[in-house]
Amino acid sequence: xxxxxxxxxxxxxxxxxxxxxxxxxxxxxxxxxxxxxxxxxxxxxxxxxxxxxxxxxxxxxxxxxxxxxxxxxxxxxxxxxxxxxxxxxxxxxxxxxxxxxxxxxxxxxxxxxxxxxxxxxxxxxxxxxxxxxxxxxxxxxxxxxxxxxxxxxxxxxxxxxxxxxxxxxxxxxxxxxxxxxxxxxxxxxxxxxxxxxxxxxxxxxxxxxxxxxxxxxxxxxxxxxxxxxxxxxxxxxxxxxxxxxxxxxxxxxxxxxxxxxxxxxxxxxxxxxxxxxxxxxxxxxxxxxxxxxxxxxxxxxxxxxxxxxxxxxxxxxxxxxxxxxxxxxxxxxxxxxxxxxxxxxxxxxxxxxxxxxxxxxxxxxxxxxxxxxxxxxxxxxxxxxxxxxxxxxx
Numbered sequence: 001x002x003x004x005x006x007x008x009x010x011x012x013x014x015x016x017x018x019x020x021x022x023x024x025x026x027x028x029x030x031x032x033x034x035x036x037x038x039x040x041x042x043x044x045x046x047x048x049x050x051x052x053x054x055x056x057x058x059x060x061x062x063x064x065x066x067x068x069x070x071x072x073x074x075x076x077x078x079x080x081x082x083x084x085x086x087x088x089x090x091x092x093x094x095x096x097x098x099x100x101x102x103x104x105x106x107x108x109x110x111x112x113x114x115x116x117x118x119x120x121x122x123x124x125x126x127x128x129x130x131x132x133x134x135x136x137x138x139x140x141x142x143x144x145x146x147x148x149x150x151x152x153x154x155x156x157x158x159x160x161x162x163x164x165x166x167x168x169x170x171x172x173x174x175x176x177x178x179x180x181x182x183x184x185x186x187x188x189x190x191x192x193x194x195x196x197x198x199x200x201x202x203x204x205x206x207x208x209x210x211x212x213x214x215x216x217x218x219x220x221x222x223x224x225x226x227x228x229x230x231x232x233x234x235x236x237x238x239x240x241x242x243x244x245x246x247x248x249x250x251x252x253x254x255x256x257x258x259x260x261x262x263x264x265x266x267x268x269x270x271x272x273x274x275x276x277x278x279x280x281x282x283x284x285x286x287x288x289x290x291x292x293x294x295x296x297x298x299x300x301x302x303x304x305x306x307x308x309x310x311x312x313x314x315x316x317x318x319x320x321x322x323x324x325x326x327x328x329x330x331x332x333x334x335x336x337x338x339x340x341x342x343x344x345x346x347x348x349x350x351x352x353x354x355x356x357x358x359x360x361x362x363x364x365x366x367x368x369x370x371x372x373x374x375x376x377x378x379x380x381x382x383x384x385x386x387x388x389x390x391x392x393x394x
Contacts, residue, residue: 063125088262
């Protein structure tokens with residue numbers, strides 16, 4: 001029987017279906033078995049959160065958005081955002097979900113050849129392969145058009161030279177997707193090409209970047225010195241790399257939104273529990289508006305951000321233009337997540353920075369979402385130019 005729901009109704013659905021609610025409950029149950037104590041431990045040791053990764057993979061959650069023929073669940077980005085949000089809301093934010101299932105899974109599924117899909121997507125879906133994504137360079141942060149890592153075609157292979165920085169999980173990946181320049185270095189808007197590179201390739205070297213965020217996924221500088229890459233490892237057409245990349249970068253922004261919302265939900269839950277029971281005066285501190293109002297505002301901000309995230313994910317799944325929605329969702333969620341965590345820490349007073357209360361350890365990761373994968377200023381530039389038709393400022 002044909003559905004009577006209007007076309008595009010998935011975009012308008014604001015409440016989760018019964019199936020989505022069951023997914024949230026299942027993921028939350030798995031992540032809660034690990035929780036913030038486990039997360040603090042892996043962060044302290046510098047090890048990846050392998051046990052949680054494998055637990056999610058065992059239930060098929062890492063490939064929930066990929067086609068069934070590759071071992072996926074046949075669903076969409078919205079379901080993957082649920083997994084991202086619920087792990088974070090259980091005290092175990094998983095940045096790696098943005099990379100392997102998010103960016104790489106989406107790009108290979110949309111732009112990979114049949115052979116490439118057969119080679120890599122099953123490993124994404126079952127978690128047996130882990131990927132990193134190398135875009136950012138020392139002189140190409142917010143402005144991706146400044147990329148100068150080159151890929152020179154020589155017969156049946158490319159020769160790659162250059163440097164990438166702040167590459168998450170580079171030391172723990174089986175494959176590295178790299179955005180390279182294949183056009184003239186003098187072009188203002190150069191031609192770019194995406195290559196899948198074996199991180200064990202001769203000429204590839206990496207060094208850790210000391211950074212404040214306490215997260216399992218360490219950051220690296222990656223150097224390419226005449227790294228040879230077979231042509232069959234090119235994803236999409238030569239010279240069309242940025243267009244291809246945005247089919248992974250927009251999901252990355254949406255997944256970042258879910259991460260921020262999840263951290264915010266975790267912090268708000270802890271703050272409310274504390275505010276209900278903590279007594280400095282005769283009544284619990286949550287009875288005072290100085291405590292209650294900021295927490296109520298955090299709830300409002302988070303719910304607004306989650307609605308925008310759902311809209312962006314649904315638009316992506318429907319194949320619609322998603323640039324505006326992805327950017328707005330990223331902006332709103334990053335702001336909401338930081339606000340909720342900040343107010344939760346303030347509610348706890350001195351206890352807010354005590355590690356046993358599991359709040360301060362998420363601060364830099366939450367704050368990072370205001371900078372990456374796209375800064376709040378870049379989002380405002382995008383909205384001003386593309387949504388409001390204002391003159392380009394850069």
